[in-house]
Amino acid sequence: MEVTATMGGKGMNEEPLLYSTLMETLGAELVEWTPGRVRWAITVAPWHSNPGGVVHGGVMATLLDEAVANAVTSLRGYDVTSVDPHLVVDMNVSFIAAARPGERLEVEGQVLQLGRQVAFGEAEARRQPDGALVAKGRFTFIIP
Numbered sequence: 001m002e003v004t005a006t007m008g009g010k011g012m013n014e015e016p017l018l019y020s021t022l023m024e025t026l027g028a029e030l031v032e033w034t035p036g037r038v039r040w041a042i043t044v045a046p047w048h049s050n051p052g053g054v055v056h057g058g059v060m061a062t063l064l065d066e067a068v069a070n071a072v073t074s075l076r077g078y079d080v081t082s083v084d085p086h087l088v089v090d091m092n093v094s095f096i097a098a099a100r101p102g103e104r105l106e107v108e109g110q111v112l113q114l115g116r117q118v119a120f121g122e123a124e125a126r127r128q129p130d131g132a133l134v135a136k137g138r139f140t141f142i143i144p
Contacts, residue, residue, distance in 0.1 A: 084144050
């Protein structure tokens, strides 16, 4: 799937950002991106929740992972036919607070360092509109 977003700043061109259809399936919306940084928003649905009524840890980890992966893509290039994929090989996610159905989250991922064979990034999920930190993750991607 291809989404076109306007990069911030006067005179910037629109560029396509390729991302996993998983984000669309989860109901996330691309809010903003600049090279090396991507922000998504999602309204928590009941089907995102575990039996305890809060966002399932796997769903939260996926949102954080995809945000960083997209940030890496924003620096490496957009044409998946000519750019080798990058794959997460290590992740550490800290769950700080619960998020419940009906709440809106913003998930921002950023690249900390991009090399020829490895990329490092981090992401945060924050409840809106108060900005409370819900989860934070650090990710390492291999670039084959």
